[in-house]
Structures are given as C-alpha cells and as structure tokens.
Amino acid sequence: MGQYTIKMPDIGEGIAEVELVEWRVRPGDAVAEDQVLADVMTDKATVEIPSPVAGTVLELGGQPGELMAVGAELIRLEVQGEGNVKAQAVAAASAAGAREAMVSREGAPALPPADKGSGAPRSVQPANPVPAATAQPIQRAPGERPIASPAVRSRAWELGIELRFVHGSGPAGRITHEDLDVYLASRGQSSVASRPESAWAQRHGEEAIPVIGLRRRIAQKMQEAKRRIPHFSYVEEVDVTELEALRAALNKRYAAGRGKLTLLPLLARAVVLAVADFPQMNARFDDDAGVVTRHAPVHLGMATQTDAGLLVPVIRHAEALDPWACAREIARLAQAARDGKASRDELGGSTLTISSLGPLGGIVTTPVINHPEVAIIGVNRIVERPVLRGGAVVARQLMNLSSSFDHRVVDGMEAAQFIQAIRALLETPALLFVE
Known part of the structure; x- marks a missing residue:
C-alpha cells in the first residue's frame, strides 16, 4: 500500500x-x-x-x-x-x-503536521468521525460556532432547532440535514416543542455565521459595485394589463407546443428593442482605463436566487431569441444555477442585467448594478388597482420598474427616456413582435 x-x-x-x-x-x-x-x-x-x-x-x-x-x-x-x-x-x-x-x-495537545505546500498549518480531520446515525444532542461551549449551510440553517429555524445543540457529522463538524433528522429522532418529540413555552419568554445566545463560499463572493462583489459605481435609481409605473392579457392568450394557444411564457421573456424582448435606440445602456465601463465599451450583442444577465445565494446566469445573444426561446433559456439557466451546475461561461460576460423578485418584488426596489455594467432593470410585483380612465374607474394591472444606472456614463434624462421606451413597448405589447 x-x-x-x-x-x-x-x-x-x-x-x-x-x-x-x-x-x-x-x-x-x-x-x-x-x-x-x-x-x-x-x-x-x-x-x-x-x-x-x-x-x-x-x-x-x-x-x-x-x-x-x-x-x-x-x-x-x-x-x-x-x-x-x-x-x-x-x-x-x-x-x-x-x-x-x-x-x-501525556496530556499536551497534539498539533497537526505543517502543510509544506502552502506553509500554513493543515487542518486534519479525525480519522474516525462520529457517524451521523449515532450523533447525540450536545451543548457547545460559549462562542463556539456551529458550521452549516444556509439551507440547513433555514430548515433548522423552521423546525425550531438551535444548531448549538446539534452534533455535526460533516467535515470540520459541519451540520447536515441528516444531523437535523437524527437530532429530532433522538429528542423524541415534535419540533414545535423546541420553541419557548411562552411567547413572552426571554431569548438568549447568539450565532456567528462564517461568510464563506458564494456568500463571500456576493459580499465582495456588492461592496465593489457600491464602492466603485455612483448609483442613481429611476422608478416608473407600467400598466401591464394588455401585456398580461396577451400572455394569457399566447399561453392558451401555444403552451402545449412551445411552452408557457412568463413576464420575463417579454420584458427581455422589450429591453432588447429599447437598447437599439439606447446603445449606451448595453455597455461595460472599465473605470481603471477610462473606457466605455458598447456591445452590439445583448448578453442579458438574469439575477437568480439559489439556496447558496445570488447568481447571474447569462442569456447569450438575447436579441436573436423569440419570447419562447428566451423563456426556455431562462428556465434552463435558472435550473442549472440552482443545481450548482452552471458553467463559468454561463455565469459571466453579461452586458445588461434584469433583476426580479417575482411575487415578492415589493413596490419599489433599488437594485445594485452588476459591475462593470452601467445599468440594471428591476422588476416589481404586479398589483391590481383602480385607475381613472376616460372618466371611469376601472381595474388595471400595474407594475413598477425600479432601475439603477451608473451616473458616470448615464445621465438622468437618458435613463428616463430608456425606461419610457421600455414602458411604451410593454403597454402596447403588439410592438414586441414588430421589427
């Protein structure tokens, strides 16, 4: 051997x-x-x-x-x-x-051997780790940080489990979903019982969560974007009643053969058409070199929430995709990002980004520009509200577009005109299909 x-x-x-x-x-x-x-x-x-x-x-x-x-x-x-x-x-x-x-x-602590490759101490895992099936609830020392993924932490919160009492069977004592199952089984009672007996009982303790992996990358990128880019935001209300009616009609007729359309591929089409008149929005700014590069192709970033954090897969050549092809590409990339299978090429090179929180989109957001781009289009939720039209009060479906721009290269008037162009396309959706 x-x-x-x-x-x-x-x-x-x-x-x-x-x-x-x-x-x-x-x-x-x-x-x-x-x-x-x-x-x-x-x-x-x-x-x-x-x-x-x-x-x-x-x-x-x-x-x-x-x-x-x-x-x-x-x-x-x-x-x-x-x-x-x-x-x-x-x-x-x-x-x-x-x-x-x-x-x-003899009673002295054993130190791990040095890593000759990096010059730093190597963290050696125990040769016989405790299997998850035999893990028992434990009490951690004050200040000791339980290690767990965001998905495990979220599930523990839903189950009412304090991670400091859970034995971690993963590497470096990492707590897994199986450890939560074992903890529940060993406790022998429902998860609800772990919550305070009284709604007014005091809570004590704290939990320090290491910022590692994708969350660290997101933090660094957001900090860099806000540090280097002077953002300004512009919000406009859009009447999407006709757009939603058209989308429903298209889905009724073509969904079986072409797939269903959501709002996003139609918005992507509006952005692509508007960019033709406002090429300065489809650009990247190298502030070190002092050069703005305008791009002919529209490589549309689509901000996607995953269990690990926010990723931005890229729809290549969105200008060449019809709404159904765009919808399929959005679905494919979003699933690849959530499964952790998106390639490096699929996660880089965007020239303009759309950010949407879906039904949780709120009324107004202030999206952060995806550096080194110069603009980002934020989509808020659709709400039905009474509107005065022709002297009569009617119900209309309204949605805000909350967008941010790099004020070094985009002026306020240009930003307003760009969003108004998108609004006109969305409020008269037949124009989306006219060259």
Whole structure:
C-alpha cells in the first residue's frame, strides 16, 4: 500500500488561489476514480475537484472557507501500489504521528503536521468521525460556532432547532440535514416543542455565521459595485394589463407546443428593442482605463436566487431569441444555477442585467448594478388597482420598474427616456413582435 497526494489543480484563467467550499468525503471513506472530493470556488463559479485515483481518504488538507493556493496539498489517499509519496516521507509522517499521539497521551495537545505546500498549518480531520446515525444532542461551549449551510440553517429555524445543540457529522463538524433528522429522532418529540413555552419568554445566545463560499463572493462583489459605481435609481409605473392579457392568450394557444411564457421573456424582448435606440445602456465601463465599451450583442444577465445565494446566469445573444426561446433559456439557466451546475461561461460576460423578485418584488426596489455594467432593470410585483380612465374607474394591472444606472456614463434624462421606451413597448405589447 502507498500514499497518493492530490494537489489543488490549476483551474485556469490565471487563478492563483481558490476557496475551499465543501468536502464531499471524510477520512476513512473509500474513494472511486473520478469521484468528486471537494467543491472549490473561483471568482466566477463553483468547481468540483474529482479524484484521479481510487483509494481511502487519510487526511484532508483544509477547512471550508480557507483560501488554498494552486499546487497546495488538497487531500491524501491510501492507494494500492506505491502511490506518489516517497517512502521516506511516509515514514517521517508516521513517526511524527506517533510522537504526537504520545504527547497527546501525556496530556499536551497534539498539533497537526505543517502543510509544506502552502506553509500554513493543515487542518486534519479525525480519522474516525462520529457517524451521523449515532450523533447525540450536545451543548457547545460559549462562542463556539456551529458550521452549516444556509439551507440547513433555514430548515433548522423552521423546525425550531438551535444548531448549538446539534452534533455535526460533516467535515470540520459541519451540520447536515441528516444531523437535523437524527437530532429530532433522538429528542423524541415534535419540533414545535423546541420553541419557548411562552411567547413572552426571554431569548438568549447568539450565532456567528462564517461568510464563506458564494456568500463571500456576493459580499465582495456588492461592496465593489457600491464602492466603485455612483448609483442613481429611476422608478416608473407600467400598466401591464394588455401585456398580461396577451400572455394569457399566447399561453392558451401555444403552451402545449412551445411552452408557457412568463413576464420575463417579454420584458427581455422589450429591453432588447429599447437598447437599439439606447446603445449606451448595453455597455461595460472599465473605470481603471477610462473606457466605455458598447456591445452590439445583448448578453442579458438574469439575477437568480439559489439556496447558496445570488447568481447571474447569462442569456447569450438575447436579441436573436423569440419570447419562447428566451423563456426556455431562462428556465434552463435558472435550473442549472440552482443545481450548482452552471458553467463559468454561463455565469459571466453579461452586458445588461434584469433583476426580479417575482411575487415578492415589493413596490419599489433599488437594485445594485452588476459591475462593470452601467445599468440594471428591476422588476416589481404586479398589483391590481383602480385607475381613472376616460372618466371611469376601472381595474388595471400595474407594475413598477425600479432601475439603477451608473451616473458616470448615464445621465438622468437618458435613463428616463430608456425606461419610457421600455414602458411604451410593454403597454402596447403588439410592438414586441414588430421589427
């Protein structure tokens, strides 16, 4: 038997380091060739790291949230044959492990071996982690931070579970959905019972949530956008009664063969047509070089909420898509983003972005521009309200467009004219189908 070290691969695009987001294996696990070992994140997307060989996991080279340099040791496996680690190095590591065990038995803390690839201490996971099926409720020390994904935290809140009492069976003590199930089973009572007995009881404690992975990237990107771009917003009310009637008629006639239309592909078409008269909106601003690049193709970013956070998949050449083709592409990209399968190319290169919160869209929003773009179109929810038309009060379906612009390259008058052009197209939807 030998040992095989897998190092952080060069993912390309000149990337020197990546963030370790999640381990897919634990020490002691058997690994097949091409099995995914870990998820890492670049500036653009999450990338899966597969194993080039089969073996058994001996040691993990980092903890979720750590930045790892390309070429640093990612994971070490025990494999059939000689492996790629010299026998002398294996013997030295074994001797070091024996010394650490001896020191540990004598009462001193055992320290993990240093990562020679990165020069930083390596986080070593326990060789025999506690299986989730035998995990028991625990009480964490004050200040100890339970590690869990946003989806697990959300589910724990819905179930009324305090994560500080839950044993984490994942890497570095990460709490999984299975751990929540085990906690509920071991508690032997309904989730409702975990809530305070009185609605007026005091609550104590706090929870510190590490900002890692996609959430860290979102935070950095939003901070950069607000720091570098002087935003201004423009809000206009749009009567979408006729648009909604047309959409319903098209769906009734064509849904079986072409698929259903939502509002977004029709809005995308209006944006594409308006951009023809306002090319300065379909642009990217390199403020370091002082150059605004106007783009002929409309690569439309579509802000999409996922369990991990906000992603912006890109509809390539939206100007060449009819509403049904655009609807299919929106659905495909949104599903790929939510499943974590969107490629780097699908998550970059947009020239103008649409942001929509659907039925939760509120009355007014102030969307943040997707740097280095110069404009973003925000869609608010549709509401039915009484409107005075021709001296009579009638019910109409109204929606606000809340859009933001880079004031360095877009003037207020231009922004208003652009949104008014979109409004005219949406309020007279037949124009969407006229070249």
